[in-house]
Each structure stands twice: as structure tokens, then as C-alpha cells.
Amino acid sequence: MSKFKKGGKKEAPGVNTSSLPDIVFMLLFFFMVATTTKDADPSVEITQPTGVRAEDMTPFKQRSEIDFLYIGVPRNKARQDDFKFGYALFLDNVAQPSPGELYSVNTVRRWKLDKFEAKPDRMQQPLKEVITCVKADEKAPTGIIFDIRKELQEIEALKLAYAVKDNGNY
Amino acid sequence: MAKRDIPEINAGSMADIAFLLLIFFLVTTTMDRDKAYIRPIPKKVEITIPPEPIQKRDICKIVANSANQLMVRDKFVEDPDEISELVLEWYRKNEDLTAAETASAALNPQHPGFEFPFYNRFGMAEIDQNIERTTKEAEEIEKVEDADPALIEYYWAKVSEWEKKKKALKLYGKSELPEISPQAHIRIEVQIKTGYEYFAKIQSEIEEALFELRDDASQELWGFGYGRIITTLGNEPTDAEFNAKKTLLEALYPARIIEVTPKK
Numbered sequence: 001m002s003k004f005k006k007g008g009k010k011e012a013p014g015v016n017t018s019s020l021p022d023i024v025f026m027l028l029f030f031f032m033v034a035t036t037t038k039d040a041d042p043s044v045e046i047t048q049p050t051g052v053r054a055e056d057m058t059p060f061k062q063r064s065e066i067d068f069l070y071i072g073v074p075r076n077k078a079r080q081d082d083f084k085f086g087y088a089l090f091l092d093n094v095a096q097p098s099p100g101e102l103y104s105v106n107t108v109r110r111w112k113l114d115k116f117e118a119k120p121d122r123m124q125q126p127l128k129e130v131i132t133c134v135k136a137d138e139k140a141p142t143g144i145i146f147d148i149r150k151e152l153q154e155i156e157a158l159k160l161a162y163a164v165k166d167n168g169n170y
Numbered sequence: 171m172a173k174r175d176i177p178e179i180n181a182g183s184m185a186d187i188a189f190l191l192l193i194f195f196l197v198t199t200t201m202d203r204d205k206a207y208i209r210p211i212p213k214k215v216e217i218t219i220p221p222e223p224i225q226k227r228d229i230c231k232i233v234a235n236s237a238n239q240l241m242v243r244d245k246f247v248e249d250p251d252e253i254s255e256l257v258l259e260w261y262r263k264n265e266d267l268t269a270a271e272t273a274s275a276a277l278n279p280q281h282p283g284f285e286f287p288f289y290n291r292f293g294m295a296e297i298d299q300n301i302e303r304t305t306k307e308a309e310e311i312e313k314v315e316d317a318d319p320a321l322i323e324y325y326w327a328k329v330s331e332w333e334k335k336k337k338a339l340k341l342y343g344k345s346e347l348p349e350i351s352p353q354a355h356i357r358i359e360v361q362i363k364t365g366y367e368y369f370a371k372i373q374s375e376i377e378e379a380l381f382e383l384r385d386d387a388s389q390e391l392w393g394f395g396y397g398r399i400i401t402t403l404g405n406e407p408t409d410a411e412f413n414a415k416k417t418l419l420e421a422l423y424p425a426r427i428i429e430v431t432p433k434k
Contacts, residue, residue, distance in 0.1 A: 163205065
């Protein structure tokens with residue numbers, strides 16, 4: 001008999017995983033703080049143009065004082081011919097109306113008013129102050145934006161924002 | 171009674187729960203921030219008052235047609251990046267002229283700044299007089315029986331405009347407050363089929379020019395950039411000092427932009 005055991009099976013000690021939740025929570029909190037929630041995934045394809053010195057919309061989003069409106073080529077290419085100029089309108093948070101109705105300016109008016117009514121009273125800003133942010137594809141005809149602008153003027157929602165991709169900071 | 175050991179809670183699945191939450195947030199959020207140019211839409215007016223004739227020098231017209239060609243003040247522009255420099259030139263050309271120089275330049279078509287907007291200069295005494303005058307006017311309108319409330323509002327807005335100028339001049343710290351001709355504006359004309367890319371580019375270039383103007387003024391007055399004012403107000407929207415500074419810079423270089431609805 002030897003004093004020292006030799007041979008035999010050696011088992012690797014298990015890695016202590018008790019700090020794993022802490023690490024994961026740290027990651028979690030980082031992402032919660034550093035990101036903003038995505039609004040609806042638009043069913044239109046958009047490549048945003050670039051611009052500089054654009055204003056950050058995050059504070060308005062946090063106060064939900066902003067409605068997004070998308071103009072782009074429909075992902076379903078077969079439907080492209082249904083729309084004027086081949087560009088479709090996508091309004092967030094509504095079930096999409098039928099294709100014929102989709103690019104009709106009256107939809108914008110109804111959508112804007114519906115969204116306004118749906119907000120709880122304490123969050124209600126006067127309609128005049130609620131920004132409508134247009135996210136349009138770089139090739140989209142500007143005429144569509146002016147059609148929307150005219151509709152908004154009719155219901156006195158008098159703030160319009162033109163979205164761009166801006167990687168710079170102040 | 172026998173002492174019972176409290177069994178330890180198995181925390182092994184804690185990591186799983188945390189991962190689940192993490193993945194949920196990863197999927198539902200975005201990193202990129204939405205950036206946009208906010209532009210007010212003018213209120214619809216029912217009554218059409220014949221507009222005052224606007225002098226050509228007061229308009230900075232930027233045109234983009236359906237073939238995506240650009241024109242600034244009736245001259246073709248090849249490179250869209252040049253727009254900001256032309257807008258800057260339009261703002262700055264006559265900025266440093268004194269009142270006497272302005273008066274003579276306005277009569278002399280040979281003057282290099284003849285085709286550019288002129289600046290008015292207001293001293294404190296003049297501003298005080300105007301506050302007094304506009305207040306009197308507003309009060310008189312109020313006394314009129316069944317006066318249109320919109321009209322009364324319009325007159326009081328004039329008063330507050332002068333009061334704003336008074337505050338701005340105090341902060342400016344000089345004897346006179348320069349102000350670009352009240353009719354001077356930037357006019358964007360596009361056609362229905364102009365690409366949004368070009369429309370956005372024009373907005374971007376205007377914003378770039380305005381930033382540079384305000385930034386230079388801010389550096390000169392307080393030794394730090396306009397960017398710092400924006401960032402501070404982003405974190406602290408009610409900061410009185412920085413709000414006053416921003417108002418002054420906006421009074422010096424107002425962003426008066428008219429977007430013309432395309433007809434074809």
C-alpha cells in the first residue's frame with residue numbers, strides 16, 4: 001500500500017455557475033437602458049436617406065407624442081402595382097386596410113384621430129403638438145409627403161417630422 | 171421543538187430566467203435612435219389676404235425637380251453639399267453692415283450684397299417704444315365690441331414678440347440686436363416625383379447651415395458651441411439659462427422655411 005493514491009479516475013471539478021445570473025442580469029439591464037422599443041415592423045421596405053444635425057426623437061417617443069408613418073415599396077412585390085407610384089403607406093398600430101384603401105389620404109386622417117382618441121387622458125397632448133414622423137424610402141416621390149401634409153393640415157395636427165438616418169452626434 | 175433547517179432555494183434556474191428576459195429585450199428593442207427634422211405645418215387660412223410683395227433678395231429659393239436636379243437662387247447646383255454654403259452666404263452677406271451702410275446698399279444695385287437680405291438693428295430704446303406702441307394697439311383692439319378673438323391674439327403675439335427681443339438683447343450684451351429682414355425666408359420647391367432623398371438632403375443642408383451660424387455666434391458670445399446648448403437641453407429641458415441662450419440664437423438666425431406644395 002502506497003501512501004499516495006495514483007491512477008484511478010480523476011474528476012474535473014464543476015465550474016461554479018452561481019454568478020452566472022448576475023452576469024446575465026447585468027447584460028439585461030444594459031440592454032434595457034441602452035435601447036428603445038421597436039415600433040411595428042413595417043411591411044414596406046425602406047432605405048432611409050442620410051442627413052446631418054437631425055433632432056433626436058427619443059424624448060417624444062418616451063412621452064408617446066409621436067406617430068410613425070412609413071412610405072416604402074411593399075415587401076410583397078406582387079402588390080406593388082396596387083399603389084400610386086408603386087409606394088405604399090404603412091401606418092403603425094393599425095390593422096392594414098385593403099390595398100385600394102391603403103394609399104388613400106383619408107386613411108391618414110382617420111388613423112391620426114383614432115390614435116389620438118385611444119390615448120389615456122393624462123397623456124393627451126393637444127393634437128396640434130403630436131408629431132407625425134414620416135419615414136420614407138429615399139426614392140419615394142415627395143408628392144406623397146405633401147399629400148399627407150395637406151391631410152394633417154385639415155385636422156390641425158401641425159407638426160410634421162421628416163426622418164433620416166443620422167449617425168453623427170451634436 | 172427541534173430546530174429545523176430551512177432548505178435552501180435552488181437558484182440554478184435563475185440564469186435561465188434572466189436569459190429569457192435578456193433575449194426578450196434583445197428582440198423587442200432597437201439600438202438606433204430615430205432622428206428627424208421637425209417642421210411646423212402652417213395653419214390653414216380661410217380668408218386670403220393678398221400677400222405683400224416680397225423682394226427677391228429676401229427669398230432663398232431651393233428647387234429640386236423630378237429629374238432630381240437642384241437649383242439654389244436660380245443657379246444650378248451640381249453637388250448637393252454646396253447648398254449649405256449658399257444658404258450660409260445668403261444669411262451672412264449683409265450681416266455686418268451698419269445701419270447707414272444698409273441704407274445705401276439698398277439703393278445701389280452695384281453693391282455686392284444687393285441681392286441678399288438686409289438686417290435691421292434695434293437698440294433698447296427702440297424696442298421699449300415698440301413694446302409700448304404694440305401694447306396700446308392690443309388694448310385698443312380689446313376694447314372694441316365683439317372683436318375677433320383671433321385678432322386680439324394676433325395683436326398680443328406682436329407684443330410678446332417685442333418682449334422676446336428685449337430679453338434677447340439683454341442677453342446679447344451689445345448695444346443693438348441685429349435681425350434679418352422679417353420677410354426673409356428659405357423656400358423649398360419640389361415636384362411630385364422628386365425623390366425623398368433630395369428633399370431630405372435639402373432639409374439636412376439647411377439644418378447644417380443654421381447649426382454653423384448659431385454655433386459660431388455661441389462660440390463668440392459664451393465660448394462654447396451650440397451643440398452643448400442642445401445636449402444640455404436634451405438632458406434638462408427646463409434649464410432657464412440655456413433656454414434663453416437658445417432663444418437668442420434662434421432670434422439671430424431664425425429658421426423660416428416654407429415648403430411649397432408641388433402642383434406637378
